[in-house]
Structures are given as structure tokens and as C-alpha cells.
Amino acid sequence: MTLRERCCYTRVMDVSAIGALTFDVFGTVVDWRATIIREGRRLGAEKGIRADWAAFADAWRGGYEPAMRSVRTGERPWAKIDVLHREILDGLLDRFGLSGLTEDERDHLNRVWHRLDPWPEAVEGIGRLRRRFAAAALSNGNMALLTNMARNAGIPWDCILSSELARQYKPDPSVYLTAADLLGLPTDRVMMVAAHVHDLNGAKAVGMRTAFVHRPLEFGSNRSPETPPAGAFDVWATDFLDLAAQLGA
Amino acid sequence: MTLRERCCYTRVMDVSAIGALTFDVFGTVVDWRATIIREGRRLGAEKGIRADWAAFADAWRGGYEPAMRSVRTGERPWAKIDVLHREILDGLLDRFGLSGLTEDERDHLNRVWHRLDPWPEAVEGIGRLRRRFAAAALSNGNMALLTNMARNAGIPWDCILSSELARQYKPDPSVYLTAADLLGLPTDRVMMVAAHVHDLNGAKAVGMRTAFVHRPLEFGSNRSPETPPAGAFDVWATDFLDLAAQLGA
Numbered sequence: 001m002t003l004r005e006r007c008c009y010t011r012v013m014d015v016s017a018i019g020a021l022t023f024d025v026f027g028t029v030v031d032w033r034a035t036i037i038r039e040g041r042r043l044g045a046e047k048g049i050r051a052d053w054a055a056f057a058d059a060w061r062g063g064y065e066p067a068m069r070s071v072r073t074g075e076r077p078w079a080k081i082d083v084l085h086r087e088i089l090d091g092l093l094d095r096f097g098l099s100g101l102t103e104d105e106r107d108h109l110n111r112v113w114h115r116l117d118p119w120p121e122a123v124e125g126i127g128r129l130r131r132r133f134a135a136a137a138l139s140n141g142n143m144a145l146l147t148n149m150a151r152n153a154g155i156p157w158d159c160i161l162s163s164e165l166a167r168q169y170k171p172d173p174s175v176y177l178t179a180a181d182l183l184g185l186p187t188d189r190v191m192m193v194a195a196h197v198h199d200l201n202g203a204k205a206v207g208m209r210t211a212f213v214h215r216p217l218e219f220g221s222n223r224s225p226e227t228p229p230a231g232a233f234d235v236w237a238t239d240f241l242d243l244a245a246q247l248g249a
Numbered sequence: 250m251t252l253r254e255r256c257c258y259t260r261v262m263d264v265s266a267i268g269a270l271t272f273d274v275f276g277t278v279v280d281w282r283a284t285i286i287r288e289g290r291r292l293g294a295e296k297g298i299r300a301d302w303a304a305f306a307d308a309w310r311g312g313y314e315p316a317m318r319s320v321r322t323g324e325r326p327w328a329k330i331d332v333l334h335r336e337i338l339d340g341l342l343d344r345f346g347l348s349g350l351t352e353d354e355r356d357h358l359n360r361v362w363h364r365l366d367p368w369p370e371a372v373e374g375i376g377r378l379r380r381r382f383a384a385a386a387l388s389n390g391n392m393a394l395l396t397n398m399a400r401n402a403g404i405p406w407d408c409i410l411s412s413e414l415a416r417q418y419k420p421d422p423s424v425y426l427t428a429a430d431l432l433g434l435p436t437d438r439v440m441m442v443a444a445h446v447h448d449l450n451g452a453k454a455v456g457m458r459t460a461f462v463h464r465p466l467e468f469g470s471n472r473s474p475e476t477p478p479a480g481a482f483d484v485w486a487t488d489f490l491d492l493a494a495q496l497g498a
Contacts, residue, residue, distance in 0.1 A: 082433070134396055144433030147383055147408040159396040159409045164431065182413065184331070184393030 013234055015247055018209060019185045021129055022138035022161065024170075024194035025146065027218045027225075029126070029137075029155065030116035033057045034217075039112050043105075051096040054220060059095070063088030068140060068169040078167040080142040086110045113141065114148035118155060119215065125240020127156050132249035134158045138179050138192070140169050159183075171202025180208070191235075193243065197228050204233070211235035211243055262483055264496055267458060268434045270378055271387035271410065273419075273443035274395065276467045276474075278375070278386075278404065279365035282306045283466075288361050292354075300345040303469060308344070312337030317389060317418040327416040329391040335359045362390065363397035367404060368464065374489020376405050381498035383407045387428050387441065389418050408432075420451025429457070440484075442492065446477050453482070460484035460492055 026032050033054070040053035067084040070076045089110055093099045101109065126135050137146050137160045146160045163169045166178040180187045192203030195215040204210050210233035218225050230236055237243035275281050282303070289302035316333040319325045338359055342348045350358065375384050386395050386409045395409045412418045415427040429436045441452030444464040453459050459482040467474050479485055486492035 130400075134400060136396070142433070143408065143410075143431040147385070147432070151379075151383060151407055157408075158400055159392065159406075161392075165414060182392040183396070184391070 013209065017189055018133055018191050018247070019189040020134040020136055020158075020183045021191050021193050021211075022136050022176075022179055022183075022203075022208075023126070024192070024196060024199050025137055025139035025141055025149070026113075026116070027215055028193065028195040028213060029122050030118050030149065030153070031218070032061060032113070032116050033220060035116045036060065036112055039109070039115070043109065047100070049097050049100075051098070056092065056096045058219070059092055060085070060088055063091065072169050072172055080164060081113070081140055082110065082142055082145060085113055111145075111148075114145045115152050116149055118153050119239070121239050121241050123154055123156070125244055128244040129240065129247070129249045130156060130158055132247065133191075134183065136161050136179070136183065138170075138175070139163065171198050171205075173202065173206050176203050176206045176208055180206075193240075195225065197226050197232070200228070200233050209234050211237060211247075213237045213239060213243060262458065266438055267382055267440050267496070268438040269383040269385055269407075269432045270440050270442050270460075271385050271425075271428055271432075271452075271457075272375070273441070273445060273448050274386055274388035274390055274398070275362075275365070276464055277442065277444040277462060278371050279367050279398065279402070280467070281310060281362070281365050282469060284365045285309065285361055288358070288364070292358065296349070298346050298349075300347070305341065305345045307468070308341055309334070309337055312340065321418050321421055329413060330362070330389055331359065331391055331394060334362055360397075363394050364401050365398055367402050368488070370488050370490050372403055372405070374493055377493040378489065378496070378498045379405060379407055381496065382440075383432065385410050385428070385432065387419075387424070388412065420447050420454075422451065422455050425452050425455045425457055429455075442489075444474065446475050446481070449477070449482050458483050460486060460496075462486045462488060462492060 023029055036057035037053045040051065040056055043049065044051060067088060071078060129135055135158050137157050139146055140163045142164045143160060143162045146162055150157055150160065161179045161182060163175045166174045168174045180190050183190060187207035188209065191209035191211055192200055193211045193213060194200050195213050195218060200210040200212055212228055212233045212235065214227060215225060235243060235246055237246060272278055285306035286302045289300065289305055292298065293300055316337060320327060338355065378384055384407050386406050388395055389412045391413045392409060392411045395411055399406055399409065410428045410431060412424045415423045417423045429439050432439060436456035437458065440458035440460055441449055442460045442462060443449050444462050444467060449459040449461055461477055461482045461484065463476060464474060484492060484495055486495060
């Protein structure tokens with residue numbers, strides 16, 4: 001099936017029953033990789049550090065899933081993403097020549113996740129979608145991170161929800177169930193929007209509607225992200241504007 | 250001390266240390282009484298119900314504190330404000346000639362709290378304040394109520410926080426402490442903004458900064474709200490634009 005055929009696929013459903021869209025953020029709304037590479041290059045130029053910033057971004061993000069898994073499985077108690085990001089960063093400092101950074105500089109670098117840039121059409125797309133549906137973040141990022149990011153990037157959320165509110169990480173069912181409860185809606189009136197199959201499968205498992213949004217450059221141009229077959233989710237969209245068009249927003 | 254003298258009072262403090270403002274909502278941001286009276290009159294005209302809508306609004310609001318107190322004291326388990334509002338409403342139907350309303354009509358009336366109108370300068374004031382500080386709701390209203398209200402009234406929150414996230418009601422300390430934790434700030438970098446002394450005292454007790462905003466018409470023109478003496482809180486403001494001016498926003 002070609003991209004063109006897939007992108008036009010919307011499962012027959014009653015769009016008017018949808019009350020809210022919940023959005024994954026890292027990779028779906030914002031381009032973590034390009035932002036980290038850009039800030040890394042700037043830091044490198046200031047400090048005279050020569051590093052492979054793309055490899056640095058990938059290694060940092062690579063530590064993310066294992067760190068969250070240790071919380072999900074109960075191996076360690078709840079910890080915010082800011083804490084997990086910092087632990088992963090500390091483990092990479094030597095390898096990327098960053099051990100000379102001061103504590104303030106390390107903290108500032110760690111907060112690059114609060115400053116991630118949106119994909120080019122994301123802010124406009126969310127603005128269009130929220131004319132028809134309540135638009136909420138539902139991210140593994142903590143509330144402060146998401147609030148700072150929205151302020152910095154101008155993301156017009158109706159409200160910000162986070163795994164932090166369930167003290168568990170997606171795709172644990174409690175995160176999606178907590179979000180639907182806080183939105184005051186049954187799960188089948190909430191649609192999860194994400195560029196990641198495991199996230200959408202988690203949402204689907206509790207009865208949410210699901211929209212896959214294709215972000216082919218999330219991991220750079222050399223590595224393709226996982227793309228689901230048509231029919232796996234309710235909507236398959238090329239970006240947020242396409243999603244808005246498919247949902248009549 | 251005259252109003253003019255009080256309104257110019259700002260305690261000497263380091264405004265630049267403030268990272269976020271948290272706002273009480275019912276009475277501070279929105280005029281619950283005027284909105285309920287207006288919707289009541291419209292309902293009355295449609296249904297041929299003659300009632301004292303001001304007395305109805307006051308009686309409904311009058312049940313609010315006792316209902317929350319029963320949760321705060323542990324007399325009953327956690328329940329959202331939507332549930333408490335509905336219980337109070339059900340207890341008023343006979344008295345105000347509303348027993349003929351259908352279930353859908355009762356539910357719609359109960360959700361008037363999701364549709365409350367802001368005070369005239371509130372949206373502009375929050376818009377100005379959030380240029381300098383993160384602006385978050387921190388209300389006893391539940392998340393869905395606050396999200397619907399913000400969408401309906403165009404309130405530009407950076408994020409919505411609620412007592413619901415602590416499963417306790419203000420002025421229980423856990424509500425303020427949960428909010429500061431979610432904002433990622435120590436309590437002394439958060440300023441609570443409210444028209445109610447008990448709310449500001451609750452915030453002050455956990456170390457937050459406090460701004461009193463005078464809303465003389467909250468309870469109508471016949472009943473004055475409690476006003477604190479100058480010096481009781483960090484700021485005494487006549488409205489949100491005055492607060493913005495005093496905080497340099």
C-alpha cells in the first residue's frame with residue numbers, strides 16, 4: 001500500500017462523538033532530535049567541544065525507554081522525566097566530551113527538553129483541531145516540562161495532561177484511563193494522536209480512538225520510524241493539517 | 250485605610266523570583282453569580298418557571314463549602330465538584346420550582362459552572378501576566394470543568410491545575426504543595442492569586458507568595474466580600490490589570 005493510499009484512510013466512525021484529542025508530544029508534536037542537535041552545536045561552539053551531536057541526541061533518547069521501563073515495572077519508584085533525562089545525560093558526559101560542564105550548564109542542557117521545537121505545521125494544526133475538539137497534551141514529559149515547552153513554542157493546548165498525573169509511564173493503561181477521567185469523558189470519546197505504534201496500542205487497549213501521524217524524520221533521515229499498516233488505527237495522517245482535514249476540523 | 254491606599258500596597262519582595270502565578274477561579278476569574286442568574290432567567294423564560302434566580306445562585310453556591318468540607322475532613326471519599334454541584338442542585342429543585350426539569354436539563358444546568366463568564370478585565374489581565382509569569386488555574390473545579398470553561402471563555406492558561414490532582418480541596422495544604430511540585434518550583438516561587446482570604450491563607454501556610462484581588466461584586470451588590478487588611482498578603486490589587494502593573498508585567 002502506498003503512502004498516498006494509506007494517508008487517505010480513515011476508519012468509518014462517528015467523529016461527532018469525539019470530545020477530546022490527546023497528543024503524544026516527543027516526536028509527535030516536537031522534533032526532539034533536531035533541537036538537541038542544534039543546541040548541542042551551539043554549546044560545542046561556545047565551549048570548544050567537538051562531538052557528534054546527532055549521535056549524542058540518539059544516545060540520550062536511547063536511554064529513555066529503558067529508564068521509563070524501570071518505573072513501569074516497579075523496579076524503581078516514580079521519578080519525573082526531568083530526573084530520568086538527567087541521569088541518562090550524566091551517563092553520557094564522558095563519552096561526548098561534556099565532563100567539563102558546570103552543574104548549571106548541565107542543568108540548562110537537561111532542560112533542552114523544555115525548549116523543543118514543534119514540527120513545522122504542528123502549532124497551526126493543533127490550533128485548527130482545537131476549534132472542534134478539546135486538545136490536550138498527554139505525554140511522558142512532566143507537567144513543568146510541557147508547560148515550559150508550550151510557552152516557549154506557542155502550542156495552544158486546552159489543557160496539559162501528563163503521565164506524571166498517574167505516576168506511571170505510557171503505555172501503562174493507568175495513564176490513558178487517568179486522562180479520560182480528568183477530561184470527564186469515556187475512553188471511546190477520546191482520540192489519542194501519536195507517531196508511535198506502542199503508544200496508540202496502549203490507548204486502543206483501554207478503548208480510546210487512535211490516530212497515527214507519520215513523522216518520517218523523527219530519527220533523522222537514515223532511520224525510518226515504525227509505521228503501522230492501514231487499518232491498525234482509526235486514522236492514518238501525514239501530519240496535523242491532514243488529521244484536521246480528515247476529522248472535519 | 251482607604252481602598253486607594255490599600256490598592257497601591259505591594260510588599261517589598263523580589264518579583265523576579267516568581268516563576269508562576271496560580272489563580273483561584275470561581276469568584277476570582279469568573280463571575281459565577283451573574284452567569285447563573287442569567288442562565289436561570291433564560292431557562293425560566295423557556296420553561297415558564299418563575300424563581301428568584303439570585304437567591305437560587307446564592308443557595309447553590311452556599312452548599313459548596315459544606316460539601317467540600319465533608320471531603321476535606323474525610324467524612325466522605327473524594328468526589329469531583331461536578332458531583333458535589335449536582336447533589337446541591339438536586340436538593341434545591343423543589344424549592345425553586347425546578348422539579349419538572351428532565352435529567353438532560355438538570356445535567357445541562359449543572360454544567361453552567363463549565364460556562365461561567367470571566368470578570369470584564371480577566372482574560373486581558375491573564376494575557377498580560379503570562380507574558381512574564383507562567384499562569385495556571387488552581388481551582389476546586391475539576392479539570393474537565395476548567396478546560397471547558399477556558400475554551401468557552403477564551404482564558405489563555407499556560408496550564409490548568411486543580412484540587413482534583415491532589416484529590417483534596419483547597420485550602421488543604423496538599424493542593425498547594427501538589428501544584429508547586431507539578432510546576433517544578435519551590436512554593437516561594439509561586440504566587441497564589443485569589444479574591445478569598447481563606448484560600449490565600451492556605452497558600453501562605455505552605456510558603457507561597459500571595460496576591461489578593463478585590464472582587465466587590467462577587468456576592469452581588471448587597472453583600473460585601475471579606476477583604477483583608479493591607480499587609481496580610483504580598484499584593485493587594487483592584488483587578489488583574491492592577492496586579493499586572495504592580496508585578497511589572
